[in-house]
Amino acid sequence: DGGITQSPKYLFRKEGQNVTLSCEQNLNHDAMYWYRQDPGQGLRLIYYSQIVNDFQKGDIAEGYSVSREKKESFPLTVTSAQKNPTAFYLCASQQGVIANQPQHFGDGTRLSIL
Amino acid sequence: SQQGEEDPQALSIQEGENATMNCSYKTSINNLQWYRQNSGRGLVHLILIRSNEREKHSGRLRVTLDTSKKSSSLLITASRAADTASYFCATDNIIQGAQKLVFGQGTRLTINP
Numbered sequence: 001d002g003g004i005t006q007s008p009k010y011l012f013r014k015e016g017q018n019v020t021l022s023c024e025q026n027l028n029h030d031a032m033y034w035y036r037q038d039p040g041q042g043l044r045l046i047y048y049s050q051i052v053n054d055f056q057k058g059d060i061a062e063g064y065s066v067s068r069e070k071k072e073s074f075p076l077t078v079t080s081a082q083k084n085p086t087a088f089y090l091c092a093s094q095q096g097v098i099a100n101q102p103q104h105f106g107d108g109t110r111l112s113i114l
Numbered sequence: 115s116q117q118g119e120e121d122p123q124a125l126s127i128q129e130g131e132n133a134t135m136n137c138s139y140k141t142s143i144n145n146l147q148w149y150r151q152n153s154g155r156g157l158v159h160l161i162l163i164r165s166n167e168r169e170k171h172s173g174r175l176r177v178t179l180d181t182s183k184k185s186s187s188l189l190i191t192a193s194r195a196a197d198t199a200s201y202f203c204a205t206d207n208i209i210q211g212a213q214k215l216v217f218g219q220g221t222r223l224t225i226n227p
Contacts, residue, residue: 035217042217042219042220043157045214056212100164101162103157105157105158108155108156
């Protein structure tokens with residue numbers, strides 16, 4: 001079955017700690033995206049990558065970092081610089097880089113502060 | 115940068131009734147997409163409508179697009195309890211030279227049995 005896998009489903013962060021959220025896709029999609037969703041809100045773009053070894057900042061990149069060493073993988077690190085990290089994080093992928101294709105989403109990681 | 119705005123924010127109807135959700139946006143678009151999100155899950159793509167299309171159907175879903183009014187509507191006919199979810203519109207937007215999706219804040223739909 002092709003799809004996107006996010007792990008873990010729940011994650012807790014201590015003060016001053018960096019945490020990494022995993023996102024893996026086996027759809028052979030070129031583009032991958034990270035979104036943040038706060039309760040009752042829409043999605044805000046954190047980072048996106050259209051090709052391996054390249055990525056771009058979205059609307060709310062401060063306090064986050066990413067890497068794209070493999071086509072299948074796009075991990076997101078929430079650094080200690082992100083002062084309000086509690087949210088639902090969604091990873092998505094898309095065939096091609098033009099926004100005329102549907103995005104496929106994982107089932108998210110819920111991050112909370114200890 | 116919020117592009118689409120859904121209306122209403124929340125909608126509660128009886129099973130079997132039709133549900134209509136609206137989306138308005140600010141700048142010109144090439145296409146508009148609708149997604150569904152069940153509680154605690156990722157988004158699922160429903161329909162993509164291009165700027166030169168006025169209406170599109172998929173099963174019990176009907177989407178319209180009025181580019182002159184910069185608005186779209188999603189109609190779900192003969193609603194079922196399983197349709198309970200949040201529904202988001204997303205428009206393509208050129209940001210920093212790249213074409214990306216911008217999501218609205220969603221309509222929370224509740225179908226009462």
